[in-house]
Amino acid sequence: NAGVTQTPKFQVLKTGQSMTLQCAQDMNHEYMSWYRQDPGMGLRLIHYSVGAGITDQGEVPNGYNVSRSTTEDFPLRLLSAAPSQTSVYFCASSRDSLSGNTIYFGEGSWLTVV
């Protein structure tokens, strides 16, 4: 079972470049979300979606855009990369809203902005 698939696994960007982190899930989950993980900071919610066509901001949305044109895909776009966006990014999906007991995380995308 694929579960939640994120690409790329590793990426180095120059300041000001844009890029998209891809996320796909094959579990027919309505709810998807993006988190970033920084040393000593835990997981912080960037954006989330409760279904196709619906997105909302999380705790740290600035500098990121998302869209949800299909149930399966939830890409995260960095509009103009900054060194402060160097982080590990996790996509997640869940069956029951954002409920923690049904949430599945991808393997992460390591992003470095130089």
Next chain:
Amino acid sequence: GQQLNQSPQSMFIQEGEDVSMNCTSSSIFNTWLWYKQDPGEGPVLLIALYKAGELTSNGRLTAQFGITRKDSFLNISASIPSDVGIYFCAGQVQTNSKLTFGKGITLSVRP
């Protein structure tokens, strides 16, 4: 905003030892969850707790939902090398509310 406190940031134990971690908050949560993150992987759910005072086990792991609803505890018994990783607590105020994560505790197990 709501915060979950986990400390210390790192723990070092000997293989075979038991270890306890706690997670505290100044706010009440109605669901507590514990996740483990292996190196290079995403977090995976270990235990979910839904009721104050609840004690739940998953193999060598036992977690408790504090009576005050402001804390939770995770105990790992007879640790083994594969217990290495980052352990996160998370809470939800309501069933459909967003998760609040603690900062995590990195556990190292010496053979």
